[in-house]
Amino acid sequence: MTATSGRRERKKAQTRQALADAATKLFTEHGYDNVGVREVAEAADVSLSTLFKHFPNKESLVFDLDADIEADLVAAVRDRTAGQSVIHALRDYLMRTRTARSDDPATPALHRLVESTPALREYAHQMLLRHESALATAIAEATRAPAVDLAAAGLAHFALEAAKVAGSREDPASALGELFDLLENGWGR
Structure with missing residues (x-):
């Protein structure tokens, strides 16, 4: 059970980091107002619902922890x-x-x-x-x-x-x- 929960937590952390990295890259390259959350989700190769499981709103993609x-x-x-x-x-x-x-x-x-x-x-x-x-x-x-x-x-x-x-x-x-x-x-x- 510990290995499964450890793997699950690592996967969640990797997804969260991929989303934050994609958002940072897109926002700094194109401007915050010119990028939608759907584009961030696509860049991180996750669904929009997965994005919102990790980040409650667009602004929170820029800030973490x-x-x-x-x-x-x-x-x-x-x-x-x-x-x-x-x-x-x-x-x-x-x-x-x-x-x-x-x-x-x-x-x-x-x-x-x-x-x-x-x-x-x-x-x-x-x-x-x-x-x-x-x-x-x-x-x-x-x-x-x-x-x-x-x-x-x-x-x-x-x-x-x-x-x-x-x-x-x-x-x-x-x-x-x-x-x-x-x-x-x-x-x-």
Whole structure:
């Protein structure tokens, strides 16, 4: 039974990856708005119903591992090094994940695609904000604040919004650093 379920899971992962790769290739070559989900399914050699078993909508074809993002955000707060503040842990995590340059040659084209497509920009933003509540809870726990702490909720929201604002700047890493400096030290400087 384990071999069968292992094989089945590998096959599902391969199909999902084939769909994501086909979508990325078609979207970057022809533009997001010029490619339909049927074309993506055909390029990956699967049925349209199989595509929708793996991806609930067209936008999700561009983004993957949503559950991992939430787990990683929470872990950034919970598993921070001794003596590191919550705000520095969040800044460091977002610096690594939102501003890092990838060795994958497709990454810059994918970033340009997302930034140039309003539907994808908004989807990416909403995808990140879905994790706001879990992040706020982790911040409250880490700071021993009440579960519904306004400061924890605010920091979670503003940190995630900072990632969006920084992502639209020419130098996202510097912008994110400035925004976190503002979060940490306030407006009054």
